[in-house]
Amino acid sequence: MNTQVLKPDEKALELAGELLRNTELVGIPTETVYGLAANALDGNAVEKIFKAKGRPMDNPLIVHIADISQIDSLVSVFPEKAKKLAQAFWPGALTIIMPCSSNVPFQVTAGLKTVAVRFPSHKTALEIIKSAGVPLAAPSANLSGSPSPTTAQHVYDDLNGKIPLIIDGGESKVGLESTVITVATEPPTLLRPGGITVEQLENVIGKINIDKGVTQMLDTNAIVASPGMKYKHYSPNAKIIILNGNQTEYINYINTNKDNYTGALCYDSDIDKLTVPYVSLGNENDYTTQAHNLFTALRQLDEMGLKTVYARCPDTNGVGLAVYNRLIRSAGFEVINLA
Ligand code: TXA
Ligand code: MG
Numbered sequence: 001m002n003t004q005v006l007k008p009d010e011k012a013l014e015l016a017g018e019l020l021r022n023t024e025l026v027g028i029p030t031e032t033v034y035g036l037a038a039n040a041l042d043g044n045a046v047e048k049i050f051k052a053k054g055r056p057m058d059n060p061l062i063v064h065i066a067d068i069s070q071i072d073s074l075v076s077v078f079p080e081k082a083k084k085l086a087q088a089f090w091p092g093a094l095t096i097i098m099p100c101s102s103n104v105p106f107q108v109t110a111g112l113k114t115v116a117v118r119f120p121s122h123k124t125a126l127e128i129i130k131s132a133g134v135p136l137a138a139p140s141a142n143l144s145g146s147p148s149p150t151t152a153q154h155v156y157d158d159l160n161g162k163i164p165l166i167i168d169g170g171e172s173k174v175g176l177e178s179t180v181i182t183v184a185t186e187p188p189t190l191l192r193p194g195g196i197t198v199e200q201l202e203n204v205i206g207k208i209n210i211d212k213g214v215t216q217m218l219d220t221n222a223i224v225a226s227p228g229m230k231y232k233h234y235s236p237n238a239k240i241i242i243l244n245g246n247q248t249e250y251i252n253y254i255n256t257n258k259d260n261y262t263g264a265l266c267y268d269s270d271i272d273k274l275t276v277p278y279v280s281l282g283n284e285n286d287y288t289t290q291a292h293n294l295f296t297a298l299r300q301l302d303e304m305g306l307k308t309v310y311a312r313c314p315d316t317n318g319v320g321l322a323v324y325n326r327l328i329r330s331a332g333f334e335v336i337n338l339a
Contacts, residue, residue: 003159005152005166008124016167017131020045025052027141027155029169031122032093032178032194033148033295034155035064035138036163041073043105046137050107052162055144060110061137062095062178065119066129074115074135076101081205082183088204091121093174093195097182108137114184124169140177141166147234147295147330150175154299175292176322180226181208190214191226193322195291214325215316217333234295234330236302236309238263242331244313245338247273253338254310261307265297265327270312277304284312287319294323298330 006012008029016026020037023045028037036053038045040063050057063074068086071078075098082096100115109115120126129136140148141155149155152168159166179194181201189209190198201208211225243250251273254264263277264270267284279297282289301309313335314323328335 001161001164003156003161003163003166005156005168008127008167008169012165012167013124013127013131016128016165017133019165020128020132020134020136023048024165025049025163026128027152027159027163027166028125028128028136028138029122029152029167029172030064030120030125030138031172032120032174032176033150033172034141034152034166035125035136036141036155036159037064037128037132037136037138039132040064040108040135040137041103041105042134043107046105046107049137049139052159053139053142053144055139057107058110059139060112060116061108061139062116062118062180063104063108064125064129064136064138065117066126068119070135071117073103074101074117075099079183081188084204085181085183085201086119089196089200090119091126092119093121093178094118095178095180095192097180097184097191099184114182116180118178122169122172124167128167145235147236147298148177150295154295173292175295176326179322182225185209185225189225193319193325195288195319195322197318198321199318214321215328234298234326235332236298236330238301238306238309240265240298240301240309240311240327240331240334242311242313242327242335243338244335247312249338250310250312253336257310259308261305263301263304263306263309265301265309265311267312277306279304281323287315287317287323290314290323291319294326 095118150172174195179196180192
């Protein structure tokens with residue numbers, strides 16, 4: 001299959017809508033990461049997503065809407081706390097899990113009784129959903145297991161030949177996937193941290209729980225709240241190892257353990273002390289920038305031909321929790337405590 005990459009002009013948006021209505025997949029830009037979209041109400045279309053990505057069928061998808069009225073066809077109830085969250089954060093980088101309506105095919109929910117819904121803010125994403133005229137199921141548009149794509153080029157690198165169209169809407173602003181919260185528990189539970197922080201959520205709906213899978217490794221056979229969390233994720237080819245310690249301990253460890261294929265995933269302040277190739281995530285205290293840079297950095301490390309990459313351990317405050325959550329998965333939960 002020939003994969004076209006088009007800028008979002010009127011003709012391209014029309015084509016995207018037509019393909020989506022005809023059971024096809026389209027790579028779409030969003031403010032978080034690029035998505036691989038299909039008609040959420042068509043189980044056959046949704047099945048193609050799993051094939052193209054090599055995604056396990058037990059990992060449910062997020063449904064994207066472009067108007068709050070579209071929620072009626074997806075949920076059996078729109079709970080009060082979900083309404084409050086929607087009012088505060090939609091359109092935007094928040095996914096809310098709610099009781100599912102019977103309209104939603106089992107391929108979307110992986111047979112769960114709940115459905116994940118997001119109303120994105122990216123102008124082109126909204127135009128594509130409107131052009132299709134149906135809600136769109138879309139996971140991140142990477143091959144299963146590799147870092148999520150934040151540019152159309154990343155999508156092309158992973159899915160060239162497997163999908164007919166990618167719409168190039170520029171670089172994703174947030175750079176990490178949406179925050180995922182379920183209101184099917186009381187109190188609601190954070191399943192995946194993202195650009196919208198625990199503090200921001202609690203300001204709107206009060207106390208929330210944080211699922212243990214956010215920071216800990218889960219058994220692959222465990223029954224988990226969010227199936228996506230049990231898989232190894234975001235993994236570049238290079239082996240990532242997180243070093244938990246201060247800057248001096250970090251630099252010393254690398255200097256004593258390096259070989260010709262060692263690299264560093266560091267902060268700007270580490271750069272002039274390092275003696276190995278590196279990619280920086282930015283300022284040590286600027287979590288939003290680190291989130292924005294993380295997935296591109298993981299892809300860059302691979303292009304450098306490194307075998308082992310030592311990463312500084314991120315703080316878990318605010319958006320830092322999302323950076324930590326993605327980075328420990330890319331490291332297969334391998335953390336060395338230096339202190
Ligand atoms: O920012 C995002 O959320 C991006 C863009 C494209 O919108 N999408 C995305 O999708 O990250 P994906 O499939 O890579 O991640 C969806 C996560 C998975 O961990 C999945 O297990 C979880 O949401 N999920 C989806 N539906 C669920 C449900 N009903 N219950 C629990 N977890 C669910
Ligand atoms: Mg993903």
